[in-house]
Amino acid sequence: MKNRLLSAALTTCLAATIAFSTTDGSAIAKEEPDVRYHPVYKTATFIEDNWSPSNNQIAPGNLIWSYLNARKNFLQFTDQAQNHFRLKSTKIDQLGMTHYRLQEIHHGIPVYGSEQTVHATKNGVVTSYMGQVIPHIKLPSFQKSSHISFQKAISIVKNNTKNATQYLYQPKAQLVVLPYRQTYVYAYVIKTAYLSPQPTIWQYFIDAKNGKILDKLNILQELTGNGKGVKGDEKKFEISKEGNLYYLNDKIRKISTYDAQNQHENSPIISGKLVSSKTTTFSDPSSVDAHAYAERTYDFYKKTFNRDSYDAKSSPIKSYIHVGEKWNNAAWDGEKMLYGDGDGKTFISLAGALDVIAHELTHAVTQFTANLQYRDEPGALNESMSDIMGVMIDDNDWLIGEDVYTPNKPGDALRSMSNPKKYNQPDHYDDRYTGYQDNGGVHINSGINNKAAYLIAAGGKQSSVTVDGIGRVKTRAIYYRALTEYLTATSQFIDMRDAAIQSAKDLYGANSKEVKAVKQAYDAVGVVK
Incomplete structure (x- = not known):
């Protein structure tokens, strides 16, 4: 050779x-x-x-x-x-x-x-x-006493990005030997990522000797895509480009959307092809909504609760559209979200509803927090938590699934938080389902806790009990804290009451109107000690 x-x-x-x-x-x-x-x-x-x-x-x-x-x-x-x-x-x-x-x-x-x-x-x-190996570097050993600290370097970066909000993580500094202008210096490499005013990942190089910004790079290869959703509305969302194609791959939030190509919903392993387009305009309405709504749900959890992804550890969020043949369902399977196209009568594409996507992603949050068992009362609470967060994110009404359910029947919905009985759910503990269908009534008895959450937020009267509402913002804070800090895998409705009361006390004080509202609401739905 x-x-x-x-x-x-x-x-x-x-x-x-x-x-x-x-x-x-x-x-x-x-x-x-x-x-x-x-x-x-x-x-x-x-x-x-x-x-x-x-x-x-x-x-x-x-x-x-x-x-x-x-x-x-x-x-x-x-x-x-x-x-x-x-x-x-x-x-x-x-x-x-x-x-x-x-x-x-x-x-x-x-x-x-x-x-x-x-x-x-x-x-x-x-x-x-x-x-690559750089030989014969002439640079004495690093001495902390003659260099700035990594904390100081991070503060320099934060000051340079002072308009940024919604940080994805706290910046971290790595000390390196940096080739710089035909010589070598000790420098801190710092990466910072934030969502607002626009999604960005910056990489800074800070001179460890004097704190000078030697260089900075926007390393987010992110683009804005657009397309029409299932209901024909225009949406914008983050995408990426590889080669000559654009992909539904949001690298900053780690959200990607795949086409399952009608694989059966009960397949042991559902895989798919990352949705792509030759331009920044995407033509598949289901993929547009699945991607855009996953981003909105992520942003809600990040901005409201500082939760980075469903496990609070920045895990990727993967959505699979076109699951099954006319499948009338959506699901979180423990690793990813699945959306059927619907049969056009009972449902249109389930990816077309923000509250449905928020509902499914909240199942993921529950899995990594309280991990409520999916049967009987714990299962009903599991379903209810997803409904509660669904209407907190899609907050223009108290209905679930109204955008995709029975498209030929205006005003119809899958469930109602304000009036569970309208869709054959109980709104009082005495009327709970006690049979074996639906894993012991997880989609049925969720109406009881849903009604309590509605009363806490909006107020109202039921069972001769009047509840003074405290609004959605405080209600969602109470339920998120209850889910992530108090509830356990086998929690019952009475545990839900106690968890909500304790969460309200933590947040607003033992004698607060918020605690009173929680107690009144659970009295009204018959969950009492």
């Missing part, structure tokens, strides 16, 4: 040796490697190799270090590899190959942008190296 160069201008390059051994004889090369060099640093950027240790008993964990020490001439260091590199990860793939990912370090500090990968067969033969 012969050496290859990145640039034709590089005409002076050390030829690779035909045979190679370390000074201690620990490794040998089977043949001359094919090496490509960096045009500036003159270190190897690619080595096509066939290297194995001479000692077959070498421990797997030492293979990477033996290899780098054997190839140190190509990487321009003279002492031990462990002084110049940090092993970031080791992965064995389905072929049995081992892939090493490394980070160049200088005095123990990562060198920004200088990463390497090394690849070996299952028999321990290294087949290739790829990456």
Whole structure:
């Protein structure tokens, strides 16, 4: 093999040796490697190799270090590899190959942008190296006393983005060695992400010596898409672009929308194709609504409760449209959201209702908080919590599913919070369903707690009890706190009453009108001690 160069201008390059051994004889090369060099640093950027240790008993964990020490001439260091590199990860793939990912370090500090990968067969033969190494960095060791703190660096970034609101996470700083204007400096790399005034992810580089902003990059490759929803209304939403196509992939919120292509709703594994378009205009109404409404639900939870995704850990939110053939349902399956197209009579596409999408995502929130069992009274509370948050997000009425249910029957809905009896739900505990259908009545008895929530928010009179309403904002705060802090997997209706009372006391005081409203509401629906 012969050496290859990145640039034709590089005409002076050390030829690779035909045979190679370390000074201690620990490794040998089977043949001359094919090496490509960096045009500036003159270190190897690619080595096509066939290297194995001479000692077959070498421990797997030492293979990477033996290899780098054997190839140190190509990487321009003279002492031990462990002084110049940090092993970031080791992965064995389905072929049995081992892939090493490394980070160049200088005095123990990562060198920004200088990463390497090394690849070996299952028999321990290294087949290739790829990456960048910056040699001979002249920078003394980092001294905290002569540099600003990471807290100070973060405050500089926050001051530079003082108009930002709805931060997705608190900025964190990483100290690096930064190549800067033909020299090297210690710098803090800080990433900050926020939703308002517009979704943005900034990456700042702050000089660790004097706090100067050396550079900043908007690293969010995000675009605004548009399209018409199921009801024909125009919507805008965040998308991304890869190659020549645009995708329903909101990278800042980690929300993506897939076409399940009518896979059966009971399939063990429902997969799909990420919805794409040749332009920023998307033509599938179900995908438009699923994506836009998932973003609105995410924003509600983030802005209202500072909850980042359903698990509060920034997990991706995946929606699958066109599930089943004319499937009259929507579901959270424990990992993702599924939306049927409806049969056109009972339902149109269930992705077309904000309260339905908020309902399903709240099931996910419940899974990662109270984890209410999906049967009997805990199951009814599970359903009720989703309905409650559904009407808090889609807050123009007290109905559930009215935008997609029975399209040929104006004013119809799936459920009513203000009048559960209108849709065959009880609004009083004495009238609860006690049979075995519907997992013990989870979609039936949810009306009892729904009516209590309505009375707390809007006020009213039932069962000779008058409730003075406190509004939606305080009501949603009480129920969110009850769900995330008090309720447990087997909570009953009486536990719901106690959890709501305790949450109201925490938020507004033991003798507050809010506590009084909660007690009155549960008295009115017959959930009493």
